[in-house]
Amino acid sequence: MNIITQYAATIRGATAKGNKGAIVLFDKAINKNDLVCDADISLETLANEIKSKDLIKSICIKELGTFYIGDSYDYANETLCMFNNTTAQFAYTSAKLTGRSAVMSNRVAIVTGGAQGFGEGIVRQLVEAEALVFIADMNIEGAKKLADELNLNAQKTVALPVAVNVTDEDSIIAMLDEVAINAGGVDLFVNNAGVLKAASVKEQTAQDLKFVTDVNYTGYFLCVKHVSKVMEIMNTYADDAYFTDIIQISSKSGLEGSNKNGSYAGSKFGGIGLTQSFALELVTDNTKVNSICPGNFFDGPLWSDPERGLFVQYLNTGKVPGAKTIADVKAFYEAKVPMNRGCDGKDVTKAILYAVEQEYETGQAIPVTGGQVMLN
Numbered sequence: 327m328n329i330i331t332q333y334a335a336t337i338r339g340a341t342a343k344g345n346k347g348a349i350v351l352f353d354k355a356i357n358k359n360d361l362v363c364d365a366d367i368s369l370e371t372l373a374n375e376i377k378s379k380d381l382i383k384s385i386c387i388k389e390l391g392t393f394y395i396g397d398s399y400d401y402a403n404e405t406l407c408m409f410n411n412t413t414a415q416f417a418y419t420s421a422k423l424t425g426r427s428a429v430m431s432n433r434v435a436i437v438t439g440g441a442q443g444f445g446e447g448i449v450r451q452l453v454e455a456e457a458l459v460f461i462a463d464m465n466i467e468g469a470k471k472l473a474d475e476l477n478l479n480a481q482k483t484v485a486l487p488v489a490v491n492v493t494d495e496d497s498i499i500a501m502l503d504e505v506a507i508n509a510g511g512v513d514l515f516v517n518n519a520g521v522l523k524a525a526s527v528k529e530q531t532a533q534d535l536k537f538v539t540d541v542n543y544t545g546y547f548l549c550v551k552h553v554s555k556v557m558e559i560m561n562t563y564a565d566d567a568y569f570t571d572i573i574q575i576s577s578k579s580g581l582e583g584s585n586k587n588g589s590y591a592g593s594k595f596g597g598i599g600l601t602q603s604f605a606l607e608l609v610t611d612n613t614k615v616n617s618i619c620p621g622n623f624f625d626g627p628l629w630s631d632p633e634r635g636l637f638v639q640y641l642n643t644g645k646v647p648g649a650k651t652i653a654d655v656k657a658f659y660e661a662k663v664p665m666n667r668g669c670d671g672k673d674v675t676k677a678i679l680y681a682v683e684q685e686y687e688t689g690q691a692i693p694v695t696g697g698q699v700m701l702n
């Protein structure tokens with residue numbers, strides 16, 4: 327983790343009131359600031375300096391640059407633009423939410439694989455919940471397009487794209503450095519990026535097994551390895567009321583086996599093992615770690631893509647006896663769900679907001695399956 331990220335996370339933690347830290351924006355230009363610190367200031371001294379002052383809008387660290395502080399991204403950006411004689415891009419409005427819907431208000435989230443599918447739905451719902459959301463994806467064009475749409479609709483900065491390949495440690499570190507210079511740190515990390523290659527155990531290649539395991543299992547491990555360090559710094563310099571959350575998007579196939587889909591189910595079961603282990607370790611940092619196990623997202627690209635989706639594949643291979651249309655195949659799978667419909671990003675985000683709000687639970691795997699999979 328570079329020193330800018332460490333300072334940014336310290337400032338975010340030290341400015342926290344209750345469970346909300348300030349948004350911290352970094353700029354290399356050195357300006358006249360509320361607080362000027364030596365180039366080699368320790369994280370602890372910096373945190374104490376911040377806590378001893380009532381209101382700080384900017385902090386300069388000599389030879390490094392300036393950190394701008396605001397209640398929202400646009401407030402922090404306004405101060406930055408004022409110093410640099412440029413214009414802030416968006417107007418800002420205040421949050422009006424209450425209760426569970428407000429738990430992410432003015433907090434920072436990263437959603438991996440956020441450009442499409444469940445990830446896109448989670449991003450949209452977290453933005454509704456007034457979070458600042460980083461859409462972290464290999465598909466950076468898709469992430470940019472979604473962020474532009476959301477920012478335009480909201481008339482303020484609610485989402486920012488960031489490139490990541492969750493199988494590559496350097497890429498994960500670069501993602502977190504990018505988030506730190508644009509927000510100061512992260513309160514909620516949603517490990518959603520995931521892939522599936524279904525095949526019989528007798529036929530699946532070692533290469534396909536590795537592909538699925540690298541993204542779903544190893545990718546989760548590597549992301550938590552680095553994101554937990556940023557959360558640790560924030561938590562160290564915040565007061566005791568400050569909690570951060572890591573959520574793994576597992577699957578109903580993380581709770582029960584999936585026929586001819588062992589590499590996927592194995593990676594999702596394994597992910598829950600990581601969740602339980604991380605939860606035990608990170609509890610000392612006030613970081614909760616939970617998995618959410620959604621049922622099938624029939625309206626998402628995996629199932630409904632008109633060319634490559636599972637419905638069209640199952641229709642063409644005759645997997646569903648008597649099915650003549652895609653609608654027949656879809657009805658067959660919906661009938662397996664007691665609530666008779668697929669899962670979507672809204673259903674999953676309700677569980678995420680519950681896990682964030684709940685300060686007395688960690689290490690759990692929460693099913694969101696319309697009753698298709700029940701815990702025992």
Ligand SMILES: NC(=O)c1ccc[n+]([C@@H]2O[C@H](COP(=O)([O-])OP(=O)(O)OC[C@H]3O[C@@H](n4cnc5c(N)ncnc54)[C@H](O)[C@@H]3O)[C@@H](O)[C@H]2O)c1
Nearest residue numbers: 439441442443444464465491492518519520577622623628
């Ligand atoms: N679709 C379902 O029915 C279903 C059901 C239960 C659980 N899930 C889980 O939900 C999550 C999302 O699934 P989905 O069906 O919405 O997926 P999807 O294929 O529609 O989208 C996945 C996203 O992840 C990104 N991605 C893939 N590999 C990546 C990597 N190495 N680094 C960064 N980004 C990467 C892709 O670019 C894409 O934007 C997965 O973890 C999946 O296992 C899906």
